[in-house]
Amino acid sequence: MASKVMMTPGEILREGELEKRSDSLLQLWKKKRGVLTDDRLRLFSGTSERAKELRFHSILKVDCVEHTRKYVYFTIVTTDYKEIDFRCTEESCWNAFITLALIEYQNRRAVEGFRRHRFQRVASEEQQEEPGEQRALSPW
Template sequence: MASKLTMTPGEILREGELEKRSDSLFQLWKKKRGVLTDDSLRLFSGTSERAKELRFHSILKVDCVEHTRKYVYFTIVTTDFKEIDFRCTGESCWNASITLALIDYQNRRAVEGFRRHRFQRAASEAEEEPESPEQRALSP
């Protein structure tokens, strides 16, 4: 995975083929072209340029379900607990790439939240500081 110092927002981390299980009655596996960025996984069907996008803010976790000789089966669990099943060839390691990108995204959000909280706390403490003796002497 590329260093965050050199990465631009929306930069493609990985691109390639993986399969998604359909929601239909027969639950067929459909080949998709996946494009993984630092904040989402986009899935393209066939030659279509329209993509379904799974943004990381709506993904809770990636569960690895099963390894077979040919495939790794994994599930993406969304924040509303919807499960989306995927499989990829064992050597392609899509599940690992998605998991690492998701963890990186979650870490960046946690650091941003910490900085925002620290900045807000510092600002509120500055407002609550008592007046210095010099400031009281100048007050009417």
């Protein structure tokens, strides 16, 4: 029987090299150091400690575009439909790790939303019952 290991928030799930296609006219591939956690992907350039972040709440999906002998090309689509192109070696499986982390994040958010909705509904029903009980005691 498989057991689920609980992660601590911000725990690094994957770290390593991947490439991002630049937004410039030439669209060159630039090497980045990626750090994947349970709620975001951080991209570092060179030795810089400043990172660009892609938070999962702003990511709609990960599309796998193409497999070649050397690379897997994939696109991250943001909630405002911006497309960011990446590639990685097939062995590094960045596309799979990002996809699984995104699904886990979306599932967690869905469960939290369901619990919040259910709690609000129960609280609302309890508030509605109180005036109803008072009316039952009243002859009018």
